[in-house]
Each structure stands twice: as structure tokens, then as C-alpha cells.
Amino acid sequence: MATMNIWVTLYGGASVALEARPDQKLHDIKGRAAKALEQNILELINENGDLLNLNASLAQNNVHDKDVLAAELAEENRIFTNHGAFALLMPGGCVLTWGQQECGGNDHAVYGQLNSDVQTIFSSKYAFAAVKHDGSVVTWGKANSGGDSSAVQSQLFDVYTIASSHDAFAAIRDDGSVVTWGKKECGGDSSAVADQLQDVMEIFSTATAFAALKRNGSIVTWGDKDAGGDSSDLDLSRDVIQVFSTDSAFAVVKKSGDVLAWGNSAAGGDNAAVQALFRKRTARLSGPPPICASSAAFACVLNGHNAVVSWGDKKCGGHTGEVAPLLASEVYLISSTKKAFTALKNNGVLVCWGDKASGGESFGEPDRHDIESVISSDHAFAALKRSGVVVAWGSDAHGGDFSAVRHLLVDVIRLYATGSAFAALKRNGSVVTWGNKNGGGDSAKFAGQLNEDVQEIFSTSTAFAAVKTSRGIITWGSA
16 A cells, blocks of 8 residues: 655644555554654644544545644643553653552652653553653563563663553554563563564554554464464455454454454354355445454444444354344444443434343333443443433443432533443533442542542543543542
């Protein structure tokens, strides 16, 4: 595929020219620009003043050769999370941490390296990795989850982005080479494919394996062979444009719209049963991502009428069953819990399938309409209606029961989730929570501090952190 040249410029005048492919994610462009300009870039804006989608490609954002993108700097505090800890990145690049010590909530061992010049932070399940402006990397947290990078520290230079599995990291350097560390069986050792890991554009992961997408559209895999670390049975030598994953399987979309899968066959790694459908209609190549994954199944929006096909573990949504007729057309976006899916149609109607206890059985018919967005905990969904009202369903223990706060869930502008609870940010800056008390569902202790001026909310698997306009931070749950 032909490359193109784009410019990223700061409002003060500094700029950088970058070579990129049309199918490259804008997030990668942001990372390269941030490093070259030595700035914390938060967003990229086109010449029309539109905020661009960092998770979409240049082509999907209608960015063309010789376009100039404006960089919006991250002047506010930013919070990054893993399973049990928070890391606060402040203006100037200083990092503060809190939460479970074994997850990186205590950075005392590396604090001297985190007091300035940190550009961004990445996380595995139990560790953090910070990329500094000079391309060096600082790690902390559980040692065998990637918190100890001493074995490869001499190789961690010119890094611009990092991917992670549960217990390992994979860093991409400016020249497209890759450095890995962490638990070997989770992809922390890439020595078997080291000679192939050149000119890498982006890296994806299951819980225990990695898949690297190269600039020529080929895929290189390593890690747990049963979880996607071995793709030798497939022709992935070219034309791959998108990669998706369950906990133990990968699926890719090729330029033609064809979909290939590998890894744990019971968890979505075998899509042979639906290949006949892909021969008739390919995956959707424009709009939101065409594939969504639960823990052990995939659901794909097809080109044409935007119908949905799913495969993998039936108990996790791998079969659409009785709702198949409702998924025959006009699906806009798919969301998932660990064991269920919900499809948002163009008319604002929701269709759910999979494990009923995890949100696979939707709520009452009147509540399924006028939906704007959907978010999920591990086993429950919450949907924001266009009117600002919220509805939830699924496991009561994971936020599916919202009856105690239903009367408060009006005029809501955004929803957030931990693994077992939800938080709603209202237009007046107040916060409403529900779900598992130990997972952030009970914020009563901080009601006086969460009744106004909340600007943004972040979450780990078990806790929330609310950032106020005064830059104060309120944390609750099991951090």
C-alpha cells in the first residue's frame, strides 16, 4: 500500500512531518508526533476543526496525503489504570501512583525516574510501563507481569508505543522493531520470531499471546500457541487491515473483507462454521469496528445490509439463536460483556444474545429504544438513552440491578464501568454509582464530594477515580 506524508503541528508553530499508511491507526501517529515534538499530545484535529478518532485509521478519519493536523496538548492530569492500581500523569511528566501495591500502586523503587518527562503510560494486568520523551521506558509493579524490564533495559530506547497481554509487554521502536519482556508463556519472550519483528506498525494481544501487524499487511504471532501465539496454519502474509481478539483467539479482517481466525477453537479461533456467510458477504470496512469480542466468541457486522454473524462459545454469544432475524440488517455497533453481546441498530434499538445472566437477555421492550451508547462491566450492560436516562441489565452483582438509583439516573452525559459496577456522570457534574460495593458501586461515603464539579472518571477492575474541575481526585472501591 502506498504511503503518504502528513504534518502534525502545535499551535505555537512547531511541527513534524510523518510518513504513514492510510490504514495506520491515528493513535500511532499521535505517539510518533508526541515523541518527535517532545509534548504530551492528547488529541489530533483536522483542518476543519474536527476532533479525530484516535482508534480509527487515517483513511477512516479522511486524512489524506499532505494534510496538516493540529495537536491538542494534554495540559490536564491524566490517569492510567490496571487491575488494581492508578497512575496519575501530571503536566511536566511527573507520575504519582496509588492502589494495590502488587499492581504498581507503589512506585518507590523507580520514583526518581518518574518525576519528570513521562509522555504516556501503558499497563498489563498487574504492572505499568511509562514511555518518556526520549523514548526510554520505566516499569514497575509485579515483576513477572512486566514490572521488571531489567533484562531488556538496554534495548528500550526510541520506543513510541507499547502493547500488553495479561503478564507481558511488547514495545515498538521508531524503526519498527519490537522488544518484549514479562512472563514467557504470555508473550514476554519473542526470540523465536525476532527476525520477523521488523517494520511493525501495531501489536494486538489475547490474554497470553501477541500478534504484530506489519506495514506490508502481514501478521507475526508469538506466545501461548493455544491462545493465538501460533498462526502457521493460515496465510497471513499480506492484506491484513484489522485485528481483534478474545481471551484466547484472534480474528483478522483483510482488505477484501474476508475474516480469518485462529487460536483456541472453542473461544472463537475457528470460524469455519460461518465461512459460507463470509463468501457471500464480507466484513464491513467502513464505520465503527466490524468485529467485537466477548471472552470466548466473536460477533461481526457484515457489509451490505449490516447484518451480524457470530462464532465461538455459544454460552458466550457465539450463536445468535432466536434473535438472528433481528440482526439481519441495520446494525451500527456491537458491545460485549464477558459472556454476551448487544447490538445497537441505526434506529436506536438494542438486540442482545449470549448468556442471559451476563446481559444476553435484554430488559423490557419499551426500554430497548432510543439508545445512544452502551457500556459494560464483566457481566452486565448499562445503556445511555438519547434523553439522558440510563437503563441497565444483566448480573445483579455486576450492576445489572439499578433499581435503587433509577430515579437519579436522568440528565446523564457519560457512563463508566469497573468489572462489577457502574458510574454515571450527570450534566451538573454529580456522580451516581451502583453495582458491587467492593467494585466501586457504593460511593455514599464521598457523596458530598461527588455532588458537583466532576469532570472525568477513570476506573480499574475494582475502583473508580473522579477528577474534579479543581483537579482534586476522589477514589472509591477496592483500590
